[in-house]
Amino acid sequence: MIAINEIIGMVLMAIGLLFQVLGAFGLIRLPDVYNRLQAATKSITLGAISIAIGVGVAEPTLLPKALIVAFFLLLTNPIISHGIARAAYRSGVPLWKGSVIDQYEKALERSGKGGDPQ
Amino acid sequence: MLKRPVALFLSIVLLMGAWLMLTTSLHYQEIIAGVLVSVSLGIALHSILPKAGKGNTISRIFYFLLFFLVLTKEMIVANFDVAYRVLHPKMPIRPGIVEVRPKIRSDMGRLLLSNAITLTPGTLSMDWIDDRLYIHWINVDDKNVDSSMEPFDKVVGEVFP
Amino acid sequence: MNGYEWIFYGGIMALMAVGIWAILSRRNLIKAIMGLVIIETAVNLLLVAVGYVNDRSAPIVNGDTGLGDSPVGEVVDPLPQALVLTAIVIGLATTALALVAAVGYFRSTGTLELKSFTYGRTDETEVKE
Amino acid sequence: MMERSTIQRSLPALAISILIAGTLFLAFVEIGFGENKVDSEDAVANRYIANGTTETGSSNLVTSVVVNYRGFDTLGEVTVLFLAATGVGAMINLLPEDGKKRSKGPKPSLIMTQGGMLAIPVIALFGTYVFLHGHLSPGGGFQGGVIIATAFLLYLIAKPDAKTSHRTLSLSESLAGLSFIGIGLIGLAVSGIFLDNVIEGFGVLGELVSGGLLPLIYIAIGIKVGSEMSGLVEKMRGDAS
């Protein structure tokens, strides 16, 4: 007989995995760096948090550690994808040709601290 | 060293909490070691922590919890949004970078706001220039640019103005 | 023993072959250093694989594992894991030095290709008698 | 001088690599994977498993092997890291100027700076936790030291112009290394054996204060590795700016 918390944990982990797969799928399908980052960040953050909490629920002694991991992921993952997006833009990776608006470019030129996008 | 007593106190308490969660033990040796480690790390590092602004403590705690509820909901919505866009055969996307002007002034608040924006449906924060935030939006709505940061500007602003 | 255990060593050795091949066939220093790192990874995996015993847990007796003070028959071999720790550190040191040397080579010659790295073909003509 | 084509060079390389890897593969398959070799009396590891906890007082058997049974290896390992840090520093000083002026990159954004600052204390705490609990749970001085160096690296990413004290780093590195050797020499003085764990019975198995000198050695290693890796990062930054 499997305990109820183990079942919940398994379900959480399965959901997490599903989101991760979706994120990976988005990474392949979406057109440019920025759109891909969107998909990757959201799905992978939630997926990883879900897996961590799933592990914590299934094995209650690990719950505090799992919570710390979840918080840390929540804090750092968006920062990392922000860093990648910013660096990509500043080193000249173009937006997808179907993009409708780019107010960032002008702002960079205006502020003059844009480094040198070639 | 003691220019920011609140930050010092908070960092020591939070570090101690993290220590207890890591060790998952209330043995006296662990607690002594934890106090030593978190006090010394707190004293050494509290001055580099982001500035959080001023406000009423009770309402800040309330809004902080509210923030987490909203964030959780938005994250789940965001994932279904991603799933929809990725799995839809035509890929309904209309990407672009827009400029918004949040009212938040504190560093901490700006950090949380941009993180929350990255995790919510269809948006990714790119950069802060002066007091403007630039957001990569997967489905641009030209008319109502502020809707890209809709749920958070107010809540975060209440916690870290 | 289910008869498919060779697949672990097979994967590790495939990595090793890729690494050696990269070093031997590439004249570009950075690519060769990548080969070195791949070999390093393969050997680390190899060490862990040598110490593994089927259906056993990690060699830690405290807390969550629920093992007694003398867990004979219950844990895997701790020795290779200790060796891997050393090997990782050594790999790091080797890689760091190789990379700095590659930077130096690039800055002094303007290229990363080790073209004439063969016997007797190093430009002897530069010597003026 | 004729340059050989890529294929001409690749094929012998392929043959050699397949020869070496194939030979090793067949040899390792002969040894077997996952078979029980540690329980026999002949295996060295048998004693580590059977008596490791009582002989060293450490609940993490890998730690007991790393720090006590094979502590001499670990001393060598620390030396390798020391040499790498010194050597990389020296070689960076030797690098020729390439005449190019490096433009300073754009300043890191607010998100990066503030996020990094928020994460640093947590990372430092985790690093400390890892090396203080090396004898109880997975991890140890090397891992903890590297985690602390990560916090330092994050600091440099968030504030590329920050002033760092090279003196403090090399001072703590040296002192930690000397105290590791000093602990070893205590053993040599007391029982005539280098790196002997002279107070092995000290403390209760599984508690934080246990394992005799092991935690002390791991703390020394943690500080040393942390400052060494930080120094490495710092020297590499010195070249880039």
Added chain:
Amino acid sequence: MTVDPVLLIVIPLVAAFLVPITSIFMKGLAKWIPLLGLIGMAVVMALDFGDLYDGPVTSITGGFGPPWGISIIMTPFGGLLATGMIGVALFVMISEIDGKKRAHQTVYNTMVMMATTGAVGMVITGDIFNMFVFLEITAIAGVVLAAIPRDGHEKGLNWRGAAVYALVGGVASFLVLAGIALLYGATSTLNIYQIAERIEGVDTFVVGAAFLTMFIGLGIESELFPLNGWAPEVYRGSKWGTGSLFSGVIGKAGLLALLRISFVVLSPGLENGIVMDILLWVGAATYLFGEAAAFSSKDLYRVLGYSSIGVFGLLVASFSLGVADGIRGGTMLLLGHMLAKPILFSMMGFAGRKKKGDVPLSSLKGLIRSSPSAGIIMTIGILALIGMPPSPTFWGKYFLFSAAGSEGQWLLISILIIGTLFEAGYLGRMLFNIFDTRKERKADTLPLARGIMGALFVFFIFLIGFLPGPLEDIITFVIAELIDPLNYISWGSI
């Protein structure tokens, strides 16, 4: 008097860790700390040397005897080699004391000391994984040494040497590690003597594979024939002291490790004599290749580098003959090379110090007139390297020829003769240049420290050449170690 041989490793480590502190507080002192460390090693070695006449000196570390802890077994062979290595390192470091300021002297001295420590550790340790760790210490110090250019040398060749050595040395060490994993998997132990004990029960193919990896890995370190493409690059771009260390310390440690692993550990697990045959012909090929390449090179650094490669081949060949006289000859050749090569490197570094880029043979022209002391010391070094009596090399070649003759290895003898002719060719050219006084050359005083060290090594050459007798007792043990693995096993199981 016996001192714990672990101090041979601990003292230099203390010195190395003291260097950063000293360079903060007493900058002038920092570069001499490594010298103090080396002197400490030399003192320990001197105190222990007498005991080697009675057999190996042993010690344990970590509180547990072998095979559980790491034991140190300084066999007489290892002790003899360690003494020579410390001597070479002292020679290199003391020769540079001349009041001149040199760039990067602190790092250079530290690395000289650490390379020596690693090499000494490799030859005295009784644990195969510990040997790997020391191999790495040596290799990493070697990379840094190779990257330090000689004074005023501006061609970037040092970087080429360093990069190539870092790459090839890295591959070597990880192949060695793979071999160690194999041996551990097969025998469940890491102690050299215990592996040797159990190797006969191991499948022949496994032992063969272990031999393959060990041969490639340690063969790279000891510059054997198909594996030594990196060596000339290193010799060509670095300081003369680095050259002396690679030929006298780093390569020698790899050589002893290769011999010990092959003969003591792996040979009993394979077909009788196959390991010896492989090594014999690899050594002979290396000798021929090295001497021929040295003969055709024009840059003095590479001449000496290739000549060292040749000597490595000669050493491997003579130890692999598997007879007492061969090992006797090999030991003598080893000592002769360790004494003569640093002299040549040092004097060549002195004569060609003002050259940028490669140092042609002609820079030795008229050395005997411009600086008679350097000329005389170098002449003696050259003669000692060819094997003029009475030098250790003479005895070495004498024993080697008689051993090869009694074994009926006529092919080997002809290779030896051809190699010696090449050797005489390029060394003779150097001699002619030294005594060629047609070209006027400004007077040049040899720095005192360099002269003293050169004279000291010349003295040792004559000492061993005239009185090889006292070494005979140690050589008996060397023969015992390499001929019969049981001896090593009984020494190791303390």
